[in-house]
Amino acid sequence: MVQSMTGYGRDEQQVHDTRVSVEVRSVNHRFLDISNKMPKSFLVVEDKVKKIVQSYFQRGRIDLFISIEGMGFIERNLQVDWNLLNQYIEKSKELKDKYGLQGDISVDRLTSLEGAFEIVEKEQSQDVLFDVVLRSVSNACEQVKNMREIEGQELIEDMKTRVLFIQETVKKLTERRHVVIEEHRSRIQKRLQEFITEDIADDSRIVQEVALLAEKGDITEELTRLSSHCVQFFDTLEQESAIGRKLDFILQEMHREINTIGSKSTDVQISHWIVLLKSEVEKIKEQVQNIE
Incomplete structure (x- = not known):
């Protein structure tokens, strides 16, 4: 299940006259970064503590605090x-x-x-206390994971809505792509008229060159790739592993295609849609920064 990278968990265990308290906090980070703060006498189980944390999370800054109170041992x-x-x-x-x-x-x-x-x-032997500490760490991590999953689902729903909007806008752009081609062809013809004479204005070779140049103003390929990126985005959301970095890459590609479409057209309506698309992609990128 998709998780965010923000969460909090706390667990307490009582053993004889000793109370074990474990607190776990999770925030955004590109990789998995674990910081442990515990009594020196428990450093012998530090590796085991890290392995427990790693079994729950793949990305995020994890701050873990362990405190021991009492003289029960x-x-x-x-x-x-x-x-x-x-x-x-x-x-x-x-x-x-x-x-x-x-x-x-x-x-x-x-x-x-x-x-x-x-x-x-x-x-006395602290093996029992060590086991209690590890169990408490696991309980606190479970709480953090549950919180991250709940927030992760909320983020997914928001991103899905925005990607659906992008797909709808791509359909509108596809219906209006002929405007971009006509605009490009008109600009080429206007430039040609400035430099050629009437004697060669109807030359078939020039007409062919104009047609080829006009095709470069077509946004069909960009729209196809943008549509494909939207499908990839939805497919990635269904994966069980960490997906944050992959989603970020897809968004970069989406942004690239949108920029290219915008640079090819001077149509007011298309320019308006491009602004909306860029805005939606930026909002999704902000959400993805908190996805594991």
Whole structure:
């Protein structure tokens, strides 16, 4: 299905005390350009992330943001320095015996000893978290793809309407092409009358040359090619692969034919149609810039 190159997607996953957030934005670009912003600890899956994005899109600037919040994959353990505690208790008893001191050692006092208790954090295996990240990236890309497809269909309908208008105008030009030929023949005859004498004005050879030159003013070939380009445009819209660059090429050829037709005619009506055709082609080109 035809896609535009503009879209947005966001996905969140919760694993234990950790929340994974993935945001994907897509805008116009000639090729597929992927930009990743993620925590350094997740750079090991960067290639896998890019492959997921590539499986969804063929063109466009893709900005991908991955954020991790929480400590769900950190294991915390309390370590006790029993040797230090034993020494403290033994020394406390020695102080009591030596100086005749009274009182017991409280638990609060023991737990406040510097170095006796320590919280050690150990990072658990992140394979599960990596899988969650990749799944979240895929979900966000799916949202972007859906948005791009919806907009792509809207663009297609607009372009189809404009190409149909071009086809109708080509029919009108075809019906009026004889005017271009007559105009061209008249210009040639007028120029000849300025340079030839009456004695050779009816020379058959000159008449043949005039006829040949007049044929060069015919716009039939240009109209045929323009009509063919319209058919190619419609056929390309039905393709499943990326079609943006191909459509752009077809439009360039359409513009070339329209310019040639315009240069061959001085007819006011034809000139009016040429202006309309150029305007429609330019509008289609603007739409094609956002087609994948």
